Each structure stands twice: as structure tokens, then as C-alpha cells.
Amino acid sequence: MKSIQLQETGGIETLHQEGVPRPEPGRDEYLVRVHAAGINPLDWLICRGMLPHLLDTDLPWIPGWDVSGVIESVGTNVTEFDPGDAVCGMSRLPGAGGAFAEYTTMSDDEITAKPDSLSHEEAAAVPMAGQTAFHALYNEGGLNTGEALFVHAAAGGVGHMAVQFASHTGARVIGTASGRNEEILRDLGVDEFVNYREERFEDVLDGVDFVLDAVGGDVLERSIEIVQPGGVVVTLPEPPSQEAVRRYQDENNADVRFFDVIMDSDPVTLQQVAAHVEAGVVTPRVSDVYPLSEVQDALDRSAEGHVRGKLVVNLSEATDD
Numbered sequence: 001m002k003s004i005q006l007q008e009t010g011g012i013e014t015l016h017q018e019g020v021p022r023p024e025p026g027r028d029e030y031l032v033r034v035h036a037a038g039i040n041p042l043d044w045l046i047c048r049g050m051l052p053h054l055l056d057t058d059l060p061w062i063p064g065w066d067v068s069g070v071i072e073s074v075g076t077n078v079t080e081f082d083p084g085d086a087v088c089g090m091s092r093l094p095g096a097g098g099a100f101a102e103y104t105t106m107s108d109d110e111i112t113a114k115p116d117s118l119s120h121e122e123a124a125a126v127p128m129a130g131q132t133a134f135h136a137l138y139n140e141g142g143l144n145t146g147e148a149l150f151v152h153a154a155a156g157g158v159g160h161m162a163v164q165f166a167s168h169t170g171a172r173v174i175g176t177a178s179g180r181n182e183e184i185l186r187d188l189g190v191d192e193f194v195n196y197r198e199e200r201f202e203d204v205l206d207g208v209d210f211v212l213d214a215v216g217g218d219v220l221e222r223s224i225e226i227v228q229p230g231g232v233v234v235t236l237p238e239p240p241s242q243e244a245v246r247r248y249q250d251e252n253n254a255d256v257r258f259f260d261v262i263m264d265s266d267p268v269t270l271q272q273v274a275a276h277v278e279a280g281v282v283t284p285r286v287s288d289v290y291p292l293s294e295v296q297d298a299l300d301r302s303a304e305g306h307v308r309g310k311l312v313v314n315l316s317e318a319t320d321d
């Protein structure tokens with residue numbers, strides 16, 4: 001089968017296409033014919049060697065974690081899906097995901113039925129970003145109707161799904177992005193838009209109940225200023241130090257939390273996200289689709305930090321040779 005192999009960490013340029021044997025599903029796994037694979041910042045962070053603790057497999061291996069495809073065959077111990085069923089999900093983390101290949105193996109815990117309303121390309125955009133948005137808003141932050149939610153990077157993979165979830169919940173949604181994304185964000189449910197290139201959000205906002213920080217760095221620090229006492233900040237890029245979390249609590253009465261999709265993704269959330277997609281609450285926006293041979297370009301583009309919605313790799317045209 002065609003696959004993308006990572007030869008060594010430290011450079012996306014070490015990725016290259018190679019024919020390898022199809023993987024064999026274990027007794028507790030399915031063999032999935034991958035039709036599309038989603039791109040996430042985690043992909044290039046791992047391939048560039050920036051998250052070494054997430055590599056538990058000897059190189060070379062096949063990266064890619066978000067999958068939409070069709071069950072090809074089933075191990076003897078799994079019964080939830082049959083050959084021919086369309087599924088989507090997020091493959092094992094930490095470790096080699098295997099999504100950038102025509103076939104990969106996945107377990108029951110990692111997949112759910114693909115929403116009928118979505119193409120494979122759209123479905124591959126959902127698992128990691130959708131689970132992160134859902135967990136961060138509801139499990140970590142406990143978002144409620146009527147609360148003011150401020151979403152940084154609202155036009156990105158996580159942000160554009162968070163905006164749709166929160167709008168459905170009846171929150172007042174404020175989103176940051178550059179000006180080119182204002183219209184689409186208003187379409188998705190943003191009530192108030194802040195162009196981060198033209199104004200500093202702390203100059204125009206105050207008394208926010210909840211901040212979803214998908215940018216990090218000084219954006220986290222500055223967000224503390226606009227949270228009302230007792231409010232919540234869920235940050236995604238990296239865990240803040242315990243000292244900083246204590247200081248935010250003591251000085252600002254702000255509850256700052258880090259959410260980690262690697263530790264906290266679970267089949268129930270994946271199913272809940274898929275159900276919301278099927279119900280039309282959340283629709284993933286795919287801004288560009290790449291062939292398998294151009295995975296490296298897709299990862300470079302993601303690393304630039306200005307993707308609108310999601311990037312996806314299409315493998316449905318690839319032929320098994």
C-alpha cells in the first residue's frame with residue numbers, strides 16, 4: 001500500500017512516500033481503508049520532534065491520527081462494525097497514528113460511525129478538533145447557556161468547532177481572528193468579532209465568563225485580565241506552570257486549566273461529537289484537500305498557523321500497489 005513514512009524526527013522534509021505491506025489487524029482491531037486523513041498541528045509538532053514524549057515507536061513509522069474510512073476486515077474480538085461500514089476516529093496517541101496510508105488498524109475505542117451527512121474528507125476533519133473543542137467547553141469549562149465565551153483562534157480547527165458548539169448552547173460567543181475570517185465566523189455563530197491584528201482584545205473586552213485559548217504564550221497571560229472573578233480559562237497549546245496557575249487563582253480568581261486530548265480523548269466524547277455533527281449542530285469546514293504525495297506541503301501550511309477550518313489529505317484515489 002502507499003504510505004508516508006517518517007524516517008527521522010526533526011524535519012518534515014524526512015517524510016516521503018513509500019510502498020509498504022498492509023498492516024494486519026490484531027484480534028482487538030479493525031483494518032480500515034483510509035479515505036481521508038485530517039491534519040492537525042500535533043502532526044507537524046510530532047514529526048518535527050517537538051513532542052518527543054509522544055514517540056513510543058522505533059522509526060520509521062507512518063504519522064497521521066485523524067481518519068475517515070471504511071472497515072476492510074475485522075479482528076476476531078471486535079464486533080461493533082462490519083466490513084463495508086464507514087467509520088471515523090482518532091488513532092493511537094502516543095505512538096505512530098498510521099493515518100497517512102491507504103490502510104491502518106484501529107480499535108473499538110478509537111472509532112465511531114461516520115456521520116452520513118459528511119463526506120470522508122469532512123469526517124476526517126472532525127475527531128481531534130471536535131473532541132478537543134467539546135471536552136474543553138463542557139468537561140473542563142462547564143459552559144452554560146447565557147455565558148460569555150471568548151474563543152481565541154476562532155477560525156482554526158478547534159476554534160471553528162467550538163464556536164458552533166457554544167452557539168448551539170446559547171452562549172454569547174466572542175471570537176478572534178484576522179479580518180478575512182470575520183464573515184465566516186459570524187456565519188458560524190460568533191456574536192462579537194475581534195480582529196487581533198487591529199485591536200488588543202483586552203482593550204475592548206471585560207467580564208468574560210470563559211476563555212478558550214488556542215493560541216497560548218502572552219495571549220494566555222493577557223486573557224486573565226478580561227475574565228470575571230471565578231471565570232475559567234482553558235488553554236490548549238501547552239500546560240501553564242503550576243506556579244502560574246496558582247498566581248492566576250490568587251491574584252485574579254481565575255481558574256486556568258490545560259486540556260490534553262492525548263490523555264483525555266475517549267469513545268463517549270467521540271460519539272457525542274459525531275452525534276452533534278449528524279444533527280447539524282456542528283459542520284466541519286475543510287479549506288483545502290491534498291493528495292497523499294503532498295502531505296509535507298499540508299503540514300508546512302498548518303505550521304504557518306493560519307489555516308481556516310481544517311486541511312485534509314484525500315486517499316480515496318490512491319491505489320493499493
Ligand SMILES: NC(=O)c1ccc[n+]([C@@H]2O[C@H](COP(=O)([O-])OP(=O)(O)OC[C@H]3O[C@@H](n4cnc5c(N)ncnc54)[C@H](OP(=O)(O)O)[C@@H]3O)[C@@H](O)[C@H]2O)c1
Nearest residue numbers: 041153155156157158177178214236237259260261306307
Ligand atoms: N491540548 C490539546 O489537547 C490540543 C488539541 C488540539 C489542538 N491543540 C493546540 O491548540 C492550538 C489550536 O489548534 P488548531 O487545530 O485549532 O490550530 P489551527 O487550525 O492551526 O489554527 C489556525 C488558526 O489560528 C488563527 N490564529 C493564528 N494566530 C492567531 C492569533 N494571534 N490570535 C487569534 N487567532 C490566531 C488563524 O487565524 P488567522 O488566519 O485569521 O490569523 C487560524 O485560523 C494549537 O496550538 C494546537 O497544537 C491542543
